[in-house]
Amino acid sequence: MGKSKAAGNGVIDYKLANGLQVLLKPIHTAPVVSNWIWYRVGGRNEQPGTTGISHWVEHMMFKGTPTHPKGSIMLEVNRNGGVLNGFTSQDFTAYFEILPADRLDLGLRIESDRMANSIIDPEEVTSERTVIISEREGNENNPEWALHEEVVAAMYRVHPYGHMVIGWKEDLLNITQDDLYQHYKRYYGPHNAVLVIVGDIEVDQVRLRIDELFGPISAGPTPPPMQIKEPRQQSERRVVVRRPGTASYFHASYLACEGTHEDAFPVIMLEALLSGANLGGGTPTHRSARLYRALVETEIATSASAHYQPSIDPAPLHLTGTVRDGHTLAEFEAALEAELDRLIHEPVSEAELAKVRKQVQAQFAYSIERVSSQAQWLGLMEMLGDWRRFDTFVDDLSAVTAAQVQQVAEKYLQPANRSVGWFEAVEPAS
Amino acid sequence: MNLEFARYSLSNGIMLIVRENHHAQSVMVRGYLRGGANLDPPEKIGLAAFTADVMRRGTEKRTFNEINETIEAVAASVYVNAGRHLLGFGGKSLAVDFELLVELMTDNILCPALPAKEVEKLRGQIITDLKELEDDPGGLARRYFREILYPPDHPYSRPVEGTLKSIPHLSRADLLDFYQALHPHGGIVVVVGDVTGEFVYQTLEATLGQWAPTHPPPDTAVPLPAPLSEPIRSLHKMDNKSQTDLVLGHIGPQRVADDFYAAYVGNTILGQLGLGGRIGHSVRDNQGLAYYAGASMLSGLGPGPWFVYAGVNPAAVDQAIELILTEIRRFNQELVTDQELADAKAYLTGILPLQMESNEGIAATLMEMQIYQLGDDFITRYPDLIYAVTKEDIQAAARTYLSDTVYALSIAGPYQGTASDES
Numbered sequence: 125m126g127k128s129k130a131a132g133n134g135v136i137d138y139k140l141a142n143g144l145q146v147l148l149k150p151i152h153t154a155p156v157v158s159n160w161i162w163y164r165v166g167g168r169n170e171q172p173g174t175t176g177i178s179h180w181v182e183h184m185m186f187k188g189t190p191t192h193p194k195g196s197i198m199l200e201v202n203r204n205g206g207v208l209n210g211f212t213s214q215d216f217t218a219y220f221e222i223l224p225a226d227r228l229d230l231g232l233r234i235e236s237d238r239m240a241n242s243i244i245d246p247e248e249v250t251s252e253r254t255v256i257i258s259e260r261e262g263n264e265n266n267p268e269w270a271l272h273e274e275v276v277a278a279m280y281r282v283h284p285y286g287h288m289v290i291g292w293k294e295d296l297l298n299i300t301q302d303d304l305y306q307h308y309k310r311y312y313g314p315h316n317a318v319l320v321i322v323g324d325i326e327v328d329q330v331r332l333r334i335d336e337l338f339g340p341i342s343a344g345p346t347p348p349p350m351q352i353k354e355p356r357q358q359s360e361r362r363v364v365v366r367r368p369g370t371a372s373y374f375h376a377s378y379l380a381c382e383g384t385h386e387d388a389f390p391v392i393m394l395e396a397l398l399s400g401a402n403l404g405g406g407t408p409t410h411r412s413a414r415l416y417r418a419l420v421e422t423e424i425a426t427s428a429s430a431h432y433q434p435s436i437d438p439a440p441l442h443l444t445g446t447v448r449d450g451h452t453l454a455e456f457e458a459a460l461e462a463e464l465d466r467l468i469h470e471p472v473s474e475a476e477l478a479k480v481r482k483q484v485q486a487q488f489a490y491s492i493e494r495v496s497s498q499a500q501w502l503g504l505m506e507m508l509g510d511w512r513r514f515d516t517f518v519d520d521l522s523a524v525t526a527a528q529v530q531q532v533a534e535k536y537l538q539p540a541n542r543s544v545g546w547f548e549a550v551e552p553a554s
Numbered sequence: 555m556n557l558e559f560a561r562y563s564l565s566n567g568i569m570l571i572v573r574e575n576h577h578a579q580s581v582m583v584r585g586y587l588r589g590g591a592n593l594d595p596p597e598k599i600g601l602a603a604f605t606a607d608v609m610r611r612g613t614e615k616r617t618f619n620e621i622n623e624t625i626e627a628v629a630a631s632v633y634v635n636a637g638r639h640l641l642g643f644g645g646k647s648l649a650v651d652f653e654l655l656v657e658l659m660t661d662n663i664l665c666p667a668l669p670a671k672e673v674e675k676l677r678g679q680i681i682t683d684l685k686e687l688e689d690d691p692g693g694l695a696r697r698y699f700r701e702i703l704y705p706p707d708h709p710y711s712r713p714v715e716g717t718l719k720s721i722p723h724l725s726r727a728d729l730l731d732f733y734q735a736l737h738p739h740g741g742i743v744v745v746v747g748d749v750t751g752e753f754v755y756q757t758l759e760a761t762l763g764q765w766a767p768t769h770p771p772p773d774t775a776v777p778l779p780a781p782l783s784e785p786i787r788s789l790h791k792m793d794n795k796s797q798t799d800l801v802l803g804h805i806g807p808q809r810v811a812d813d814f815y816a817a818y819v820g821n822t823i824l825g826q827l828g829l830g831g832r833i834g835h836s837v838r839d840n841q842g843l844a845y846y847a848g849a850s851m852l853s854g855l856g857p858g859p860w861f862v863y864a865g866v867n868p869a870a871v872d873q874a875i876e877l878i879l880t881e882i883r884r885f886n887q888e889l890v891t892d893q894e895l896a897d898a899k900a901y902l903t904g905i906l907p908l909q910m911e912s913n914e915g916i917a918a919t920l921m922e923m924q925i926y927q928l929g930d931d932f933i934t935r936y937p938d939l940i941y942a943v944t945k946e947d948i949q950a951a952a953r954t955y956l957s958d959t960v961y962a963l964s965i966a967g968p969y970q971g972t973a974s975d976e977s
Contacts, residue, residue, distance in 0.1 A: 153577040154577070154907065154910070154911045155907050156907050156908055156911050186829070194839075195828060195829070195835065195839060198828040198829050199827060199828040199897060202827050202828060202897065202900075202901040203896070203897040203900040203901055203904070204900070204904055205900065205901060205903070205904015205905045205906070205907070205908070206904070206905070206908070207905070207908065222908055223908075224904060224907050224908070225907075227904075250842070251839075251840070251841070251842035252842060253842070254842035254843065254867065255838055255842050255843075255844065255845055256845070257867070258797060258842075258843070258844050258845040258865065258866065258867055259845035260796075261796035261797035261865075261867060262692075262796075262797045262845055262846070262865045264795075264796040264797070265690070265691055265692075265795045265796055265797050265967070266690075267689065367794060368689075368794040369689050370685040370686060370688045370689040371682060371685050371686045371689065400626065401629065405629070406631075406646060406914070407629055407630055407631035407646050407647075408631055409626045409629055409631075411622040411626065412619070412622040412623045412626040412627070413626075417619075420679075421619070421675075423675060423678060426678075426679045426682045426683065446682065446686070447682075448678055448679065448682050449678060449681050449682040449685055450678070479626070479627045482627065482628060482629055483626065483629040484629075485629070486628065486629030486630070486647075486648050487629055489579045489580065489648065490579075490580050490629075490646070493577075493578045493579075493580060493912055493913070494911055494912050495911070549689075552792070552793070552794055
């Protein structure tokens, strides 16, 4: 058993000899436990020609091992009163089980088993190829998704954030069983993973089981570092998607910073000023925010929002919306630009900042009421560099000043730094 | 497992249920009044939903903007919405802001201004939303499924949110009429969170409890719809799309039906367990035809639909329909296996602690218990209700509701197969 330390909020953080990082947080308010494993691999680790491979490997992790045959992983969790899922982002791939507290062992057995022993069977690869293409086709049906894909492809010329996590369809048609297996073996070693368990656990017992189950797994090769840097954008980029549809959509992305950059908190605050604090708390706070007032209340749009996802590499602030019937994309863009200019030229009032701070604090309090959300926060923060940011997140965000907001607005919200997309609906051919 | 709570009765007849949960900083309020979209006159589809939304958009005390500023300043939320049978209201806040939440929520119910300006603003938004729906194969497949499954004169055949035909003609006077018919009789409020029962009762009695309209409560009874007598199909072709959505199903049981639990356990086997039950196993896992495929049963105060759904590649639509019908046939003809039955029961009972972890989950369960009058000891009895279901019960329920020959099938998206009926 490696050295460990308990720090902020009772998290126990230690590493096994094979490099697996473990974060444990006992919470005894409900007889529930949430077990997560995070791998540091996602869209950003993919090469042209095999985009979407991380997400596809995630699908294959439900196809079984010699011990857990195909179909048995989900069923076994369900029959123990649990739920599970997995998801892939640009920066990571995560799997979780939420279980009655006395069934945690099942989650540990599944995750340790598929970390080392997943079968990537050629026949299953063939059948999953059409499932994944079907998932992509479902996304393509959504005009906002199609516009998003075009905008990020225009924005990133070299960095892999320029493709959606699901990958290009052409690549999905070509990826082979060997590609998937190699990707799995390259990135699914314990040294590239973080195990996070939050809930009704007895720490000593759980540590013993983690040692027994994960300890024997070989560390494996070190994944190749991702070194691609996006060159600085020199001028505005614009895309227009014209296809049959019934509404017009707007999507502008301004390239901002990585999640660990000193500008990240001011950018998150800027996002909250534009469309309300959004920390997964389940209370919408956008209708008193700036974009709703400027675009929806004025009847130019039916929705308007800002979104910044802190990431390992520089990520954009997305500004999106749906144009109200009878109005135009040009009206939307002009009204949006006026709001962004206001952020650059007028300092935010202390009262408005105070409102957003309160929203942040409350949303955070709501979001950590479930053990699974706490585990997700810890894992997410660790993927971005350090889980301890979970403990200081609200304070760091609350410390952002009006001057800092104005500074990042001026720095990032420049025309030369943006990629703008219009979705123009045309009548379907009859 | 036990779920303790306190029950109060407000002086206007609204029943109040309070569950204290001092582990959380938040408090959750969910309320229902009788009267939803089922009360929409046939030529005024969408009236309940439109009215509910406008009730949140300005009261005699605060404008829409003032409500937003006030509630969002403390990161709380209030809502009013309409379902088929019920009008929902409530919100969420930090426990320290509970009184403010109740004040705003009560104003929405007692003194909405239904401002003409907000009516028009919202009308444009609903019309845009409905136009967006016209471009959404999944949404359209579900909409047309209901339309063909229920008789045309039955309220269940109509969309709660209205149509592009109806919404432009709803007037403020229509909204006012709908609002003025609402009544506390039969109303229920559930509160869960870091508050005490007595405090909640005093706060709500002084506010919502004072609502005492003099008109009689609305008649919310809905006739039982006649089941399908022959298969019916809707095909909505959208050649510009990449994927086709299918919904195939029947009218299912009411929540209070004797065979509800048999159907509920059965549906878990048919379309939920693991990756979408037998349907997911066949359509997704074995054949790779879909990313999502499963079955749902929407049992409520009336007989909601029991249906199978899938999103598939346009070239595989007919094949997917055949697979789905094969699974329904098998489900009707053969008993489920011992293992399937044991798995479904273990899942449906084992998952209770997860459902009860959050204020939202507890509130939803308490509300279900009150709406359907399941009894105060429902949670204690629930495992027995599930474990009492036999293989034969499931087959009987399947044969009562499901059929592989008489069903409603809705297809929306690109289509190259053999169906020819246009919606």
